[in-house]
Amino acid sequence: MEALLKILTNLHPEVDFETSTDLVDGKIIDSFDIVSIISEINDEYDVVIPAEEIVPDNFNSAQALYELIVRLEDE
């Protein structure tokens, strides 16, 4: 989780990712960010997020994103 928060905070130092739950719906992150997040997660966790998992629900909060990573790591 630490590493993920660091990735996100690097992109948006102004956002509190521990509490935000509307990153997509609140237009806080955009398509530039999604592409960066996916590639940095790949570098950091060696996890490839498949296309069908790139959906708003998985990107609305750091928690949801972290749960996705853990799920993909287990598979």
Add this chain to the structure above:
Amino acid sequence: MQRNILEYLEETVRKYPDKTAFANESMGMTFQEVSDASRSIGTCLLKKGYQKEPVVIYMKKHPHMIAAFWGAVYSGCFYVPMDEEMPAFRIDLIFRNLKPRAVICDETTCEQMKEFRDFDGEVLLYDEIAGESADPGLLGAVREAAIDTDPIYIVFTSGSTGVPKGVAACHRSVIDYVENLTEVLQISEKSVLANQAPLYFDACLKELFSSLKCGATTYLTPRSLFMFPVKLVEFLNEYKINTVCWVVSALTMISSTKTFDKIIPKYLRTVAFGSEVFPIRQFRLWKEALPDARFINLYGPTEATGMSCYYEVDRDFEEGEPIPIGRPFKNTEILLLDENNRVPRPGDPGEICIRGTALTLGYYGDHEKTDEVFVQNPLNPYYHERIYRTGDIGMRNERGELVFLSRKDHQIKHMGHRIELGEIEVHVNRLKGVRSACCIYDKEKEKITLFYTGDAQTKELVVSLRKTLPRYMAPNLVYALEEMPLTANGKIDRVKLLNMAQSKKI
């Protein structure tokens, strides 16, 4: 001879009155509805005394916004598109430059107008003016007097001094562009397009005029879909989209996430792309997914009305090899000129300069900047002939195709947007607690990286920057430095900064 872009609309509405022209996920406007609304808006502007002047269209991305564009043109005015997501600071800058007397808004943006202190003109509400009855006599008189070198629109592009430049284009150059573009893309009434570009850039002319001239249908793709590749392809399939003209980053977002393993945009037959280099590995994924589609690389600056060159991909490319920008549209010539304004030898680089009717009118209200880049053709000492110096460096390969090589200044292409790094730096330098600032672009990682010195906190700096810069210009990475590295001449050492960014040794 056609003199006015509205003749496209008038011809198409005769042929296909009930066909959908512009639509989004929840509504669509037929050609008849577009025609009625724009004639009403044109009449209303005329009755209020607006003519031959900029009319700002400040609305959320919607088919109504497009009808408002043609409404302004019907009145003999020129439209200036602005986006609800543009930061207020930038809109204020544009208002100051333009001094418009009228702005057309929708319900949402109408409220925001109060924030702009530099605007003291009239705010018109789309819903109120689009329903008024049109006055054919009034509209006819304006048309009769109009000439084809009158402006149609002004779109703003990044300026290195911190102030965006407004490029004004006239009927003649747009008609020249539209005729050639629709021929190259083979647009017909059967074409169904999904627009990606914001309506405040000239890039959207590809779709708008494909509809206007040929009776094609254009869907405005919701911006949020460009974050979610599977949903995006589902959208393309739902509306049976067969033609897209997108920036490369929108296409690679789909291919790089392996979306094609799940779903194929099965109706797509024409994929035009541009504004950036298409990485060959990603291009191949597209080619494999759509073996029968035509892939066309487009190249051109806003200053020459949209696109000037095209190349239909007809062979394989090695990884790392650039896809050529090919050859100019008909009625356009590309000159390559070296530092001494001479034509370089075949295979040698030169600045890409454009000659032809497609040249725009230059920068609105700024003769000085216009004269810097719209210049007399140095190869022609005999009569007045303007060329536009793009600042792009290109060459001709052994096949005679044009290839883009680089820029001669600090302008970059980032996610399809044209950005002057200098403009970002001006905004940073303006902030309290910043001593010096420099932006570099890491092409490999596609990241704008900002370095600064001073007491300003990174977090506060990012927050204030987002208030003044459009989203796409916001630096992706920000680093505070103790000292700015300098070259022997005392200039900021950009090469060293780039190395620092790439090695992450900061």
